[in-house]
Amino acid sequence: xxxxxxxxxxxxxxxNIVNTNAAxxxxxCAMLGLSMYHQSVVGDNEERLKETIRTALDRSDIVxxxxxxxxxxxxxxxxxxxxxxxxxxxxxxxxxxxxIF
Numbered sequence: 791x792x793x794x795x796x797x798x799x800x801x802x803x804x805x806n807i808v809n810t811n812a813a814x815x816x817x818x819c820a821m822l823g824l825s826m827y828h829q830s831v832v833g834d835n836e837e838r839l840k841e842t843i844r845t846a847l848d849r850s851d852i853v854x855x856x857x858x859x860x861x862x863x864x865x866x867x868x869x870x871x872x873x874x875x876x877x878x879x880x881x882x883x884x885x886x887x888x889x890i891f
Contacts, residue, residue, distance in 0.1 A: 793824040794850035796842055798857040800833035811856045824852070 795815055801807050812829055819826050828849065832842045846853045 791824055791851040792849070793819050793826050793852040793854060794846040795819075795826065795829045795854050795856070796846055797829070797831045798834065798839060798855060799831075800835075802831050802857065803833045815854060815856065819854075 795812055797809055797812055799807075802809050809831065812831075816826055816829070828846070830842050830846065832839050843853065843855070
């Protein structure tokens with residue numbers, strides 16, 4: 791299976807923090823035998839995030855989103871996961887957190 795990682799946050803693009811999540815998730819996916827051909831980093835912009843998610847869904851079996859979960863006002867991840875992404879998937883407000891080990 792092909793997996794793609796999309797990391798969300800302007801702070802990642804500006805270099806304010808190091809994207810350690812990407813390295814960790816890439817290692818975990820490799821250990822599970824998943825193929826990762828693309829990783830994307832997108833800032834806190836709704837339209838660019840929607841476009842990135844659409845592209846990832848078109849070319850990958852699994853899309854992992856990380857970031858965009860902090861307490862700031864500009865977090866866009868929740869709304870963009872479902873709004874404007876016409877995939878036939880049903881979206882709910884319930885959040886599920888899973889850890890891969």
